[in-house]
Amino acid sequence: MKKNLQFVGLIFSAVLVGCSTIDPVTGLQTRNMYSLDQDVGIGSKVYDQTLEEMRARGVPINEDRARVAQLQGMVNRISAASDLPDLPYEVSLIQTNIVNAMAAPGGKIMVYEGLWDPEKGLTKDDDEIAAxxxxEIAHVNARHSTEAMTRSLPVNILATVGVIAAKDTDYEQFAQIVAAGGLFLYNGIWMTRYSRENEMEADAVGMMYMAKAGYDPRAAIRIWERASQQRTGEDPAASIFSTHPPDAARLAALRARLPEALRIYQHQ
Ligand SMILES: [Zn+2]
Known part of the structure; x- marks a missing residue:
């Protein structure tokens, strides 16, 4: 029993102390207990599993080859201008009317047709979908998902400490419990609720990436303004607005960034 508690303490301090790393975007110290390779591994697995599940439910995916190629071309162009250009970026076009796009850690992205369709989509041109x-690529570069997982891990471990202390379980069982907790986190990845700070950072960094890639950064303001007007659409829970409330503060921050982004865009 005492030995188990010592072990738990060891894991705990490793989680709290041993995961200081450099943020690829800011160059500053940050806490992330996952490596960049693990970002790619976790993200790829979640992406494959999600596509498999969607296919099993009859959701049409990537059936318009020309559109998918166009989308992948944009992802390649923007990611090449990012801080982590060498990740295995990949995008799927989910052909349902949901207005959303999301990224798993490591560069796997999903775009829904409700967001990107020539007639019904919320975005009206290349610059807008590029925004x-x-x-999303800014979230990937700043590693927001695994940072959020790092923050929530001590809470999960705390919950298991009680179980171990009560049952005097051994190392193997503990490992199983942690693995189960890890699996739970896995499934929640697409639904990561980024902090407000993370969202503002993805806005700011994303605007610079798109400008560097040769897309007009004014489109970022246009799309979020339109989003704020259309917020009361169908199925709001599944929409990009539920995770990205386009409020006045976000728009003001984007507008403040625009002159710098425009300078980059116009000097391409
Ligand atoms: Zn976001």
Whole structure:
């Protein structure tokens, strides 16, 4: 029993202390207990599993080859202008009317047709969809998902400490419990609720990436303004607005960034 508690303490201090790393975007110290390779591994697995599940439910995916190639071209162009250009970026076009786009850690992205369709989509041109993709690629570069997982891990471990202390379980069982907790986190990845700070950072960084890639950064303001007007659409829970409330503060921050982004865009 005492030995188990010592072990738990050891894990705990490793989680709290041993995961200081450099943020690829800011160059500053940050806490992330996952490596960049693990970002790619976790993200790829979640991406494959999600696509498999969607296919099993009959959701049409990537059926318009020309559109998917166009989308992948934009992802390649924006990611090449990012801080982590060498990740295995990949995008799927989910052909349902949901207005959303999301990224898993490591560069796997999903765009829904409700967001990007020539007639019904919320985005009206290449610059506008580029703004959303750049925002998602900024989340990937800043490693917001695994940072959030790092923050929530001590809470999960705390919950298991009680179980171990009560049952005097051994190392193997503990490992199983942690693995189960890890699996739970896995499934929640697409639904990561980024902090407000993370969202503002993805806005700011994404605007620079799109400008560097040669997309007009004014489109970022246009798309979020339109989003704020259309917020009361169908199925709001599944929409990009539920995770990205386009409020006045976000728009003001984007507008403040625009002159710098325009300078980059015009000097391409
Ligand atoms: Zn976001």
């Amino acid at each position: 959303v993709i750049a925002h």
